[in-house]
Amino acid sequence: MSAGAQPTDVRPTEDVAVTAGRGAIFIGFAKIYFMLSGLAQQVLLGKLLDVAAFGAFGVVNSVVSIVNNTMVQATVQSVSKFTAEDDRRVGAVQRAGLRMQALLGVVVGVGFFAAAPLVAAFEKAPQYTTYFRIAAAIPLLYAFYTVFVGTANGQRKFSVQASFDITFSTLKTVLLVGLAVAFSVTGAFAGFAAAAAAILVIAWRRMRIAPEAGEVFPAARLVPYMGAVAVYALLLNLALLYDQPLLQHFAGEVDAARAPVVAGHYFALRTLALLPYQALIVITFVIFPLVSRATFEQDRAATRAYVRQTMRYALIFATAMGLGLAARPGALLAIVYKPEYGEGATALPLLVAGECCLALLAVACSILNAAGRTRASVALMVVTVVVGAAAAAALVPRAAPGAPMLTAAATATSLGMIAGLVAALVYLQAQLGGSLPGTTVARVALSAGVAVGVGHLLPAHGKVLGLAAIAAVVVVYVVALVALREFGEEDRAKVRRILER
Numbered sequence: 001m002s003a004g005a006q007p008t009d010v011r012p013t014e015d016v017a018v019t020a021g022r023g024a025i026f027i028g029f030a031k032i033y034f035m036l037s038g039l040a041q042q043v044l045l046g047k048l049l050d051v052a053a054f055g056a057f058g059v060v061n062s063v064v065s066i067v068n069n070t071m072v073q074a075t076v077q078s079v080s081k082f083t084a085e086d087d088r089r090v091g092a093v094q095r096a097g098l099r100m101q102a103l104l105g106v107v108v109g110v111g112f113f114a115a116a117p118l119v120a121a122f123e124k125a126p127q128y129t130t131y132f133r134i135a136a137a138i139p140l141l142y143a144f145y146t147v148f149v150g151t152a153n154g155q156r157k158f159s160v161q162a163s164f165d166i167t168f169s170t171l172k173t174v175l176l177v178g179l180a181v182a183f184s185v186t187g188a189f190a191g192f193a194a195a196a197a198a199i200l201v202i203a204w205r206r207m208r209i210a211p212e213a214g215e216v217f218p219a220a221r222l223v224p225y226m227g228a229v230a231v232y233a234l235l236l237n238l239a240l241l242y243d244q245p246l247l248q249h250f251a252g253e254v255d256a257a258r259a260p261v262v263a264g265h266y267f268a269l270r271t272l273a274l275l276p277y278q279a280l281i282v283i284t285f286v287i288f289p290l291v292s293r294a295t296f297e298q299d300r301a302a303t304r305a306y307v308r309q310t311m312r313y314a315l316i317f318a319t320a321m322g323l324g325l326a327a328r329p330g331a332l333l334a335i336v337y338k339p340e341y342g343e344g345a346t347a348l349p350l351l352v353a354g355e356c357c358l359a360l361l362a363v364a365c366s367i368l369n370a371a372g373r374t375r376a377s378v379a380l381m382v383v384t385v386v387v388g389a390a391a392a393a394a395l396v397p398r399a400a401p402g403a404p405m406l407t408a409a410a411t412a413t414s415l416g417m418i419a420g421l422v423a424a425l426v427y428l429q430a431q432l433g434g435s436l437p438g439t440t441v442a443r444v445a446l447s448a449g450v451a452v453g454v455g456h457l458l459p460a461h462g463k464v465l466g467l468a469a470i471a472a473v474v475v476v477y478v479v480a481l482v483a484l485r486e487f488g489e490e491d492r493a494k495v496r497r498i499l500e501r
């Protein structure tokens with residue numbers, strides 16, 4: 001190749017790097033905004049609704065979120081993949097996606113509406129039927145909206161995709177909370193559906209693209225790929241959300257009248273305990289392309305290094321968040337919610353520990369997916385759900401409604417997540433040659449133990465002292481990591497570089 005052609009070869013690589021970097025900024029900000037707005041929604045609802053109504057919202061929202069999240073992940077990835085492969089067929093792929101969703105979305109939406117009495121009966125709460133029927137509109141609207149999001153993603157229009165996420169999060173917060181003030185749980189789901197309808201109209205107006213003349217893309221080509229993605233997405237969302245409706249079911253068998261209150265307390269706990277998982281999702285966006293490239297090039301040493309370092313940093317960060325959430329559970333619940341939610345203080349540390357394990361499991365599964373071992377990821381999610389559900393069936397019905405049942409549910413959920421994580425670590429070591437370093441596990445455990453010990457010596461009364469104790473526990477943990485040389489100068493230099501950027 002001549003020297004004169006060299007600039008032409010370099011430029012596209014630079015453009016790709018710039019596009020990827022900007023995309024990470026746009027999508028990362030949108031995800032953070034989505035996470036914070038979601039937390040705001042749950043906290044505000046916890047203050048506006050009574051505990052039983054909050055529990056009803058939590059149960060129905062968990063069930064519909066399993067369907068919604070699966071729909072979003074499978075549709076966006078499928079449309080994006082075929083859009084990105086050939087820019088000339090963008091409109092044809094979009095039209096194929098809309099045709100596919102005209103069938104799938106209607107089937108899911110109508111099926112969810114028709115099944116509402118059955119799902120409510122399973123939850124031992126027939127009064128939830130109306131809520132489930134209102135919520136049935138949401139996956140129907142999502143089915144079409146996610147096609148336009150997939151088009152934006154496939155065209156690398158990350159700023160547009162991010163604007164959709166931010167606009168929807170804002171609309172959902174305003175409409176869901178606003179209508180909940182007037183119409184309680186019914187209003188909350190009506191607001192959720194109204195936000196989904198509004199963002200569909202916005203996305204349609206912004207991203208509707210007519211196919212080029214003669215360009216046809218069969219909808220049938222989308223189905224196999226979408227089906228494969230949907231299986232993993234469904235299992236992941238089951239692992240994330242199954243415990244809330246399952247608790248309602250078992251609590252309803254013990255005491256149907258008190259079950260919604262128990263569910264309300266548990267929903268408050270889950271809202272906080274899920275924060276480590278939501279925060280660590282960012283890591284999966286970074287590690288995925290690195291592991292994909294290393295495994296494609298059969299670079300076992302690079303793959304092993306990526307796995308060890310990613311899991312190491314994930315453990316350090318997840319433990320820090322976990323300590324912050326579990327150090328003073330009573331004070332934290334009193335700050336975020338109404339006083340009556342303090343009943344779940346004993347269960348919160350247990351649930352936080354489990355959700356931290358789920359966060360690490362999600363990172364491990366992202367590594368496996370990037371390495372092309374999707375069946376292993378599916379199997380790990382199955383283990384997590386089966387062990388957790390079996391433990392719930394054994395523990396929850398034997399506990400009295402109230403704090404004992406919340407503790408039983410948190411224990412069962414955590415057992416499933418611990419089982420999934422242990423299996424993932426064993427598989428990573430056996431198949432990719434890397435896992436969590438044993439020395440890191442020991443030092444993190446010791447640092448966490450020291451931090452918890454110091455936390456028990458600090459005053460525990462009041463919100464201000466509680467916040468101070470939480471901060472002190474996290475600081476002690478970090479100092480202990482530095483003292484044990486687990487978080488050394490090289491690690492601190494990496495943090496400084498990130499912050500400088």
